Amino acid sequence: QVQLVQSGAEVKKPEASVKVSCKASGYIFISQGITWVRQAPGKGLEWMGWISPYNGKRNYVEKFKGRINMTSDTPTSTVYMDLWRLRSDDTAVYYCARGGGPGRQYLDVWGKGTTVTVSS
Amino acid sequence: SYELTQPPSVSVSPGQTARITCSGDALPKQYASWYQQRPGQAPLLVIFKDSERPSGIPERFSGSSSGTTVTLTISGVQAEDEADYYCQSADSSGTLDVVFGGGTKLTVL
Numbered sequence: 001q002v003q004l005v006q007s008g009a010e011v012k013k014p015e016a017s018v019k020v021s022c023k024a025s026g027y028i029f030i031s032q033g034i035t036w037v038r039q040a041p042g043k044g045l046e047w048m049g050w051i052s053p054y055n056g057k058r059n060y061v062e063k064f065k066g067r068i069n070m071t072s073d074t075p076t077s078t079v080y081m082d083l084w085r086l087r088s089d090d091t092a093v094y095y096c097a098r099g100g101g102p103g104r105q106y107l108d109v110w111g112k113g114t115t116v117t118v119s120s
Numbered sequence: 121s122y123e124l125t126q127p128p129s130v131s132v133s134p135g136q137t138a139r140i141t142c143s144g145d146a147l148p149k150q151y152a153s154w155y156q157q158r159p160g161q162a163p164l165l166v167i168f169k170d171s172e173r174p175s176g177i178p179e180r181f182s183g184s185s186s187g188t189t190v191t192l193t194i195s196g197v198q199a200e201d202e203a204d205y206y207c208q209s210a211d212s213s214g215t216l217d218v219v220f221g222g223g224t225k226l227t228v229l
Binding site: 035037044045046047050059061062095097100105106107108110111112113 | 121150151153155157162163164165168169174204206208209210217218219220221222223
């Protein structure tokens with residue numbers, strides 16, 4: 001079955017960086033984009049950006065530009081999201097989801113989420 | 121920046137019909153999707169392209185669109201439907217940035 005398996009929880013200090021992985025299986029990896037969404041404690045969903053594993057095209061939310069990078073590795077069917085210069089308000093659950101990008105805005109399969117805690 | 125507006129909460133009794141609205145200027149031009157999120161779980165797609173239902177989603181979930189408003193309707197609400205519901209669409213300015221509504225807490229009385 002189609003699934004996205006994310007890496008484990010992380011605890012980071014302010015100004016550090018974090019790299020979250022998302023391994024896809026059960027479908028042709030390069031056929032669909034991967035979107036990253038985060039959710040701060042008690043808050044709603046926040047779209048962070050999208051990457052196409054097919055051609056590497058990316059689109060990031062303006063507020064993260066300059067401190068975010070998304071990459072994909074086709075041989076391992078894995079997408080990575082790097083976020084640096086972490087702040088306390090980056091504490092959230094980070095989800096990867098299949099979909100997003102031109103022509104397929106909906107997100108039909110989600111990972112279980114990765115909790116990132118930023119604390120001194 | 122583009123925004124989608126949802127009511128913070130909706131309450132219904134079991135067996136009744138719940139309607140959750142989502143308003144946004146670009147909705148006449150961009151499809152909307154709906155996600156259900158139960159506490160401690162990842163979101164689950166329940167409606168896409170305004171009114172299409174993924175396989176495995178009960179028929180009591182339906183979606184509709186009219187002008188700048190899309191609506192998620194849950195007919196014959198069950199206790200298990202109590203959750204947060206988020207609408208999602210895209211900016212029509214050309215950036216295709218994705219945006220989520222603020223979420224609606226559905227309470228089954």
